[in-house]
Amino acid sequence: xxxxxxxxxxxxxxxxxxxxxxxxxxxxxxxxxxxxxxxxxxxxxxxxxxxxxxxxxxxxxxxxxxxxxxxxxxxxxxxxxxxxxxxxxxxxxxxxxxxxxxxxxxxxxx
Amino acid sequence: xxxxxxxxxxxxxxxxxxxxxxxxxxxxxxxxxxxxxxxxxxxxxxxxxxxxxxxxxxxxxxxxxxxxxxxxxxxxxxxxxxxxxxxxxxxxxxxxxxxxxxxxxxxxxxxxxxxxxxxxxxxxxxxxxxxxxxxxxxxxxxxxxxxxxxxxxxxxxxxxxxxxxxxxxxxxxxxxxxxxxxxxxxxxxxxxxxxxxxxxxxxxxxxxxxxxxxxxxxxxxxxxxxxxxxxxxxxxxxxxxxxxxxxxxxxxxxxxxxxxxxxxxxxxxxxxxxxxxxxxxxxxxxxxxxxxxxxxxxxxxxxxxxxxxxxxxxxxxxxxxxxxxxxxxxxxxxxxxxxxxxxxxxxxxxxxxxxxxxxxxxxxxxxxxxxxxxxxxxxxxxxxxxxxxxxxxxxxxxxxxxxxxxxxxxxxxxxxxxxxxxxxxxxxxxxxxxxxxxxxxxxxxxxxxxxxxxxxxxxxxxxxxxxxxxxxxxxxxxxxxxxxxxxxxxxxxxxxxxxxxxxxxxxxxxxxxxxxxxxxxxxxxxxxxxxxxxxxxxxxxxxxxxxxxxxxxxxxxxxxxxxxxx
Numbered sequence: 001x002x003x004x005x006x007x008x009x010x011x012x013x014x015x016x017x018x019x020x021x022x023x024x025x026x027x028x029x030x031x032x033x034x035x036x037x038x039x040x041x042x043x044x045x046x047x048x049x050x051x052x053x054x055x056x057x058x059x060x061x062x063x064x065x066x067x068x069x070x071x072x073x074x075x076x077x078x079x080x081x082x083x084x085x086x087x088x089x090x091x092x093x094x095x096x097x098x099x100x101x102x103x104x105x106x107x108x109x110x
Numbered sequence: 111x112x113x114x115x116x117x118x119x120x121x122x123x124x125x126x127x128x129x130x131x132x133x134x135x136x137x138x139x140x141x142x143x144x145x146x147x148x149x150x151x152x153x154x155x156x157x158x159x160x161x162x163x164x165x166x167x168x169x170x171x172x173x174x175x176x177x178x179x180x181x182x183x184x185x186x187x188x189x190x191x192x193x194x195x196x197x198x199x200x201x202x203x204x205x206x207x208x209x210x211x212x213x214x215x216x217x218x219x220x221x222x223x224x225x226x227x228x229x230x231x232x233x234x235x236x237x238x239x240x241x242x243x244x245x246x247x248x249x250x251x252x253x254x255x256x257x258x259x260x261x262x263x264x265x266x267x268x269x270x271x272x273x274x275x276x277x278x279x280x281x282x283x284x285x286x287x288x289x290x291x292x293x294x295x296x297x298x299x300x301x302x303x304x305x306x307x308x309x310x311x312x313x314x315x316x317x318x319x320x321x322x323x324x325x326x327x328x329x330x331x332x333x334x335x336x337x338x339x340x341x342x343x344x345x346x347x348x349x350x351x352x353x354x355x356x357x358x359x360x361x362x363x364x365x366x367x368x369x370x371x372x373x374x375x376x377x378x379x380x381x382x383x384x385x386x387x388x389x390x391x392x393x394x395x396x397x398x399x400x401x402x403x404x405x406x407x408x409x410x411x412x413x414x415x416x417x418x419x420x421x422x423x424x425x426x427x428x429x430x431x432x433x434x435x436x437x438x439x440x441x442x443x444x445x446x447x448x449x450x451x452x453x454x455x456x457x458x459x460x461x462x463x464x465x466x467x468x469x470x471x472x473x474x475x476x477x478x479x480x481x482x483x484x485x486x487x488x489x490x491x492x493x494x495x496x497x498x499x500x501x502x503x504x505x506x507x508x509x510x511x512x513x514x515x516x517x518x519x520x521x522x523x524x525x526x527x528x529x530x531x532x533x534x535x536x537x538x539x540x541x542x543x544x545x546x547x548x549x550x551x552x553x554x555x556x557x558x559x560x561x562x563x564x565x566x567x568x569x570x571x572x573x574x575x576x577x578x579x580x581x582x583x584x585x586x587x588x589x590x591x592x593x594x595x596x597x598x599x600x601x602x603x604x605x606x607x608x609x610x611x612x613x614x615x616x617x618x619x620x621x622x623x624x625x626x627x628x629x630x631x632x633x634x635x636x637x638x639x640x641x642x643x644x645x646x647x648x649x650x651x652x653x654x655x656x657x658x659x660x661x662x663x664x665x666x667x668x669x670x671x672x673x674x675x676x
Contacts, residue, residue: 025295029130054126057289061282078288 011071015104016040016097018070022062023093026055040094045084049091056084067100075103114140115309118167118215122149122178124290128171131302139309148290149178152204155211169217171305172208173269175292176223176247179204183250186243187229194240194249201250205257212264216542217312219305220258221269222251226281262521263544265308265471272300307466313540314529317447317467319399319421320363321412323430324374324381328393329353330455333384334376344390348456355459357392364397367477368468369419369484372401373411373428399484408435409442419484420593422532422629427467431458471543472522476570483594486567493566504599505663507564511573511603513668516550516557523571524559527590532629534596534636536589536622554579557588558607562595569595575604577611577620584612586622589633601636603661605652613654624648 020038027035036042036050043049044059051059060077068074080099082088089099117132119125129143146154146162151174154160177184182197212218224247230236231243239245255266273280276296285291310316325332330342330349342350343357364370370393374381381403385395395401400418402411408430416426423445430436431451440448447467451458470477493506516524525543532538541549550557560573572592577584586608591601612620624634626648634648641657642650 028134028299029127029295031134054124054289054291057285057291058127058295060288061285061291062295064284065279078284 018066022066025062046086114142115168117143120146128298173221201253218264307469311469312471318425319369321371326431338384359462367480369399378403510665512561533632534591584620599661605659619653
C-alpha cells in the first residue's frame with residue numbers, strides 16, 4: 001500500500017476521506033474547469049498541479065481542520081517546507097494522505 | 111457571464127476567497143467578482159483612473175480590518191491609552207471616503223469591522239466606555255452605520271454575524287500568517303450568500319409570499335383527526351412552543367410586508383375553525399392573503415393562489431413538513447423556493463429565521479401595509495361578484511389617483527416599484543434609487559409617481575410615468591403600474607397625464623415604445639388598445655389634436671410642489 005507503516009487501512013481511509021473533504025471545500029472556491037478531481041492520483045502541486053498559492057494555503061488550512069475533525073488529532077502540515085514541491089510530500093492526493101499518515105504515526109509513537 | 115453583476119472587492123486583507131464564492135455560485139444573481147489591489151482601499155477609492163474601475167463595477171464591496179483602518183484602534187489593541195473621540199473622528203473620515211465612493215458607483219456594500227474573538231482586550235474592563243477594545247469597536251461600527259445611513263445606495267453589512275456563524279474557527283490565524291486571509295472559508299461563504307441576497311433584493315427579486323401547510327407545519331397534529339382542541343400549539347410542551355414560535359416568525363414576516371398564504375389538504379371549514387378558535391393561535395384567517403384548503407394537488411393550489419394574488423411563482427416560498435409534498439412542488443413549480451424542513455420540529459423555526467430570500471433594500475410604508483391591502487382586495491372581489499358590468503363595478507370603487515413628482519420621500523418606493531414590476535412595465539428598466547434619482551434630475555426629463563386609493567383602502571404608490579424631451583418630442587421612458595390596480599382605469603389616467611404635459615409644453619407629439627419581455631405582454635396589449643397610433647417595433651404615437659385619453663370614474667389630483675425637476 002503506502003509508506004504509512006503500520007497504520008491500519010481503516011485509519012488511512014479516514015485520512016483520505018478527510019483530504020478529499022478538504023479538496024471539496026477548496027473546489028468550491030475554484031472555477032468548474034479548474035477543480036481538483038476527487039481522486040487519489042490527482043496532482044496538487046508542480047507544473048501539472050491545479051492550485052495556485054492561494055489554493056494551496058486554503059488546502060493546507062482545510063486539510064488540517066478536516067483531519068483534526070475526523071481523527072481527533074491535530075496535525076501541522078506547514079512544518080514541511082517542501083510540502084508542495086513537485087516531489088514534495090503533498091504533490092498529489094495520495095502523497096499527501098501518506099504524509100499525514102506518517103505524521104500521525106510519528107505522533108502516536110511519541 | 112454576460113448578465114452578471116460586476117463587483118469590485120476592496121480590502122486590506124486577502125479577499126480572494128470571497129470573490130471566489132461570489133463568482134462560483136451558479137444561483138442568481140450571477141456575480142463577476144474582481145479583487146482590487148491589496149491594502150489600497152482609500153487610494154483606489156479616490157483614484158478614478160485606476161484600472162480596476164474599468165469597466166465600471168455595478169457594485170463595490172469594502173471590507174477592512176479595524177486595526178489597519180483606524181490608527182487609534184490599533185493603539186488601543188496595543189493597550190495604549192486612546193480617546194474614543196479620536197477613533198470616532200477617524201471613522202468619520204473613513205465614512206466620508208465611502209460616501210464619495212457612493213456618489214460614483216451604483217451600489218456599495220460596507221462590511222462592519224470585527225475583532226478576533228480571542229482578543230480579550232482589557233478583560234473585565236473591555237466593555238467599559240473609553241477603555242475597552244470591544245466597547246470602542248461597537249461604537250466605531252455604530253458611528254460608521256450612522257454616518258452612512260443617509261446614502262440610499264450604501265448598505266452596511268454585519269460581518270460579526272458571519273463570524274458567529276462560523277463558530278470557533280471563524281478567525282483563521284493559519285490563513286492569516288500563510289496568506290493574509292483572516293477568516294475561515296465559512297465566513298466568506300456566508301458573506302457571499304448575504305451579498306447575493308442583497309443584490310437579489312435590490313434587483314426587486316425578494317420573495318413576497320410564503321405559502322404554508324397547516325398540519326404538522328403550522329401546528330402539531332392532524333386537525334381533521336384530533337380536532338382543534340388537541341393540536342400541539344403553545345402550552346407547556348416543547349413542540350407546541352416551537353410551533354408557536356414558527357407562527358410568530360411568520361407573523362413577523364407579514365409585518366415586514368411578506369404575504370402569507372395557506373395551502374392544506376383538509377376540509378376548509380375544519381382549518382378555518384382551528385384558526386378562529388384555538389386560544390393560542392398566533393395567525394388567524396385575516397393574517398393570510400389567501401388560502402386553498404381542499405384535497406387537490408398542492409402545486410396546482412399554490413399556482414392558483416399566486417395567480418390570485420397577482421404574483422409570479424418566483425415570488426413564492428413554500429413550507430411543508432412533508433418531504434413528498436416538497437418534492438412534488440419542487441418538480442412541478444421549479445421557480446418556487448422550497449426549503450427543506452428538519453424532521454425535528456424544535457429546529458423548524460430556525461429555518462424560517464435563516465432564509466435570506468426576503469431581504470429588501472428598504473421598508474416602505476407600502477411594504478408595511480401590504481397584507482392589509484390584500485384583505486381590502488378580497489373585499490373588492492366580493493363586491494365585484496354582486497355587481498353587473500365591470501364598468502359599473504369600477505364606478506362603485508370611487509377610485510382616486512394622486513400624482514406627485516418623485517421626491518426624497520417616495521424615492522425608495524418608486525425605485526422598488528420600478529424594479530419589481532414586470533407585467534405593466536414598458537421598458538423594464540432596473541435602477542438603484544440613486545441611479546433613478548440622478549436620471550430624473552436631468553432638466554429634459556420628468557418623472558411622476560401615482561398613488562391610488564378607493565373606498566376599500568389605500569393602494570399606496572402604484573404607478574410611474576417618465577418622459578424625456580428630445581427635439582420637441584416627448585418620449586415616454588417608463589410606464590409602470592402595479593398589477594394590483596391594473597384594469598381599473600389608472601392606466602388611462604397615466605396616459606392622460608402624459609398628454610396633458612405634452613400639451614402644456616407645446617411639444618409636437620408623444621412617442622412610446624414597448625420593449626417586449628417574456629412578462630410584459632399585458633403592457634403591450636394595453637398600448638395596442640390605447641387608441642394611440644401604432645408605429646413600427648411596438649411604438650405608439652399621440653399628437654395633440656388626437657382624441658385625448660379619458661380615465662372614467664377616476665378623481666385625479668396632483669401635488670406638484672414636490673417637483674425634483676424644473
